[in-house]
Amino acid sequence: MSQGSGEHQLKYMFYPKSVAVIGASRKPGKIGHEILRNLIEYGYPGKIYPVNPSADEILGLKCYKSVLEIPDEVDLAVISVPAKFVPEVLEQCGKKGVKAVAVISAGFGEIGNVDLERKIVEIARKYNMRLLGPNIFGLVYTPSKLNASFGPRDVLPGNIAFISQSGALGIALMGWTILEEIGLSAVVSVGNKADIEDADLLEFFGKDEHTKVILIYMEGVKDGRKFMKVAREVSKRKPIVVIKAGRSERGAKAAASHTGSLAGSDRVYDAAFKQCGVLRANNFEEAFDWARALAILPPPSGENVVIITNGGGAGVLATDACEAYGLKLLEMPKDLEDKFRKYMPAFGSPHNPIDLTGQASEEQYKGALLEALNEPRIHSIILLYCQTIITDPEALADAIIEAYTQAKVKKPIVVNFVGGVECDRAMRKMEKAGIPTYPTPERAVSALAALHRWARYAGYIKQT
Ligand code: COA
Numbered sequence: 483m484s485q486g487s488g489e490h491q492l493k494y495m496f497y498p499k500s501v502a503v504i505g506a507s508r509k510p511g512k513i514g515h516e517i518l519r520n521l522i523e524y525g526y527p528g529k530i531y532p533v534n535p536s537a538d539e540i541l542g543l544k545c546y547k548s549v550l551e552i553p554d555e556v557d558l559a560v561i562s563v564p565a566k567f568v569p570e571v572l573e574q575c576g577k578k579g580v581k582a583v584a585v586i587s588a589g590f591g592e593i594g595n596v597d598l599e600r601k602i603v604e605i606a607r608k609y610n611m612r613l614l615g616p617n618i619f620g621l622v623y624t625p626s627k628l629n630a631s632f633g634p635r636d637v638l639p640g641n642i643a644f645i646s647q648s649g650a651l652g653i654a655l656m657g658w659t660i661l662e663e664i665g666l667s668a669v670v671s672v673g674n675k676a677d678i679e680d681a682d683l684l685e686f687f688g689k690d691e692h693t694k695v696i697l698i699y700m701e702g703v704k705d706g707r708k709f710m711k712v713a714r715e716v717s718k719r720k721p722i723v724v725i726k727a728g729r730s731e732r733g734a735k736a737a738a739s740h741t742g743s744l745a746g747s748d749r750v751y752d753a754a755f756k757q758c759g760v761l762r763a764n765n766f767e768e769a770f771d772w773a774r775a776l777a778i779l780p781p782p783s784g785e786n787v788v789i790i791t792n793g794g795g796a797g798v799l800a801t802d803a804c805e806a807y808g809l810k811l812l813e814m815p816k817d818l819e820d821k822f823r824k825y826m827p828a829f830g831s832p833h834n835p836i837d838l839t840g841q842a843s844e845e846q847y848k849g850a851l852l853e854a855l856n857e858p859r860i861h862s863i864i865l866l867y868c869q870t871i872i873t874d875p876e877a878l879a880d881a882i883i884e885a886y887t888q889a890k891v892k893k894p895i896v897v898n899f900v901g902g903v904e905c906d907r908a909m910r911k912m913e914k915a916g917i918p919t920y921p922t923p924e925r926a927v928s929a930l931a932a933l934h935r936w937a938r939y940a941g942y943i944k945q946t
Contacts (some may be wrong), residue, residue, distance in 0.1 A: 506518045585613060634660055639667070667687075695723065748838045783893075797837055827839055837933060844881040
């Protein structure tokens with residue numbers, strides 16, 4: 483059957499009116515039980531139907547012997563029964579008219595059971611159901627309050643959609659985003675990508691109003707051409723960040739045996755990503771650093787960057803990083819130097835980096851920042867602060883937030899505070915106010931550089 487309505491069917495996966503958990507175990511700690519618990523406790527407002535032939539009730543919900551017995555339509559079925567029972571369960575889902583299925587069960591292509599995997603795809607196609615997985619930890623979509631996974635429960639809402647081909651790493655990163663207070667619109671475990679693959683999800687999230695950035699952990703793509711075609715279009719509207727594992731030859735072999743992906747030559751991937759505007763990150767720290775900036779900052783309208791700092795050393799490190807990551811530091815015109823001189827002592831430097839010196843006060847920072855924000859020849863700002871006894875980090879954070887909200891024009895700014903716990907608190911405050919912050923100058927620069935690369939690709943920065 484045609485998969486032409488595939489994108490439409492995906493809506494049922496993320497906006498289901500009802501969810502069945504097939505293989506909802508009675509025993510706490512078992513996967514089917516924990517998925518059901520996550521669905522209930524994360525606050526999914528639709529109907530939840532546990533399915534288990536040996537139970538009458540689980541976690542206070544009436545249980546059904548089979549999906550066919552449910553007296554209502556079922557949009558999404560999460561399947562957590564041993565692999566050999568999956569075809570039969572899928573047939574029942576098809577007959578029931580289920581629209582989308584997420585197959586948690588492992589034991590398919592990844593261990594050589596390709597025929598079984600092919601069979602479940604055939605059944606899904608026969609009934610026009612979209613199939614996520616198999617071999618996945620589930621999915622989360624925060625706008626629908628849907629946590630149909632056996633990962634951590636309290637995923638924070640936000641606008642980064644995170645797609646993971648790795649199960650354990652995906653689950654771990656879900657927990658890590660909670661710790662780091664990074665908000666997500668979605669977490670999708672794609673596993674073996676037997677039916678739904680990255681390109682389908684790119685199409686969906688490319689149009690999803692709740693998603694601003696799409697972040698993919700990938701070991702390989704099944705259909706490279708399709709991925710590139712979709713990525714090229716989506717990248718013009720929304721940034722796509724990819725962590726493509728298996729850079730080394732041995733890593734590529736490990737990826738092949740992990741999810742059964744054809745890893746392909748790394749250089750081919752590199753070139754393909756560049757061509758279609760995909761931002762390739764080296765590791766997950768970098769990927770989330772970039773995604774946080776891409777999710778909240780406006781795109782720059784030009785290349786000119788300034789660094790504002792109270793520490794010469796931090797300024798030099800940031801300058802080196804700008805060189806390394808391809809950011810252009812503005813050659814400061816004389817009239818601008820004079821403007822910035824107002825916010826520093828005589829021994830400060832109004833060149834770029836603008837060094838307000840170690841005795842810089844919050845007012846001086848605020849003045850210099852407002853000057854930069856309102857100056858049309860400056861397109862992006864890197865603001866650095868090394869903790870001193872002169873300036874209280876939290877008061878400085880307030881001053882920065884004030885300047886950012888008062889500025890007439892919205893432009894990208896990344897912030898790095900270096901110091902103790904007070905700096906950490908101050909950075910979290912700024913982050914909440916929509917200003918991305920980083921623990922080192924290099925990470926701040928790297929995030930801004932990713933935003934510039936994307937802005938070039940998407941045409942916000944005109945190429946000369
Ligand atoms: N329909 C509905 N429920 C069924 C069923 C059917 N056809 N057949 C069995 N069940 C019930 C069982 O009775 C059991 O409930 P109970 O614990 O109350 O008795 C429940 O479904 C689960 O079945 P069980 O046979 O106990 O399997 P399990 O929970 O040990 O394992 C999987 C099921 C899917 C979790 C397991 O096979 C698996 O694949 N694990 C790996 C998952 C994984 O790693 N995924 C990738 C992560 S990234």
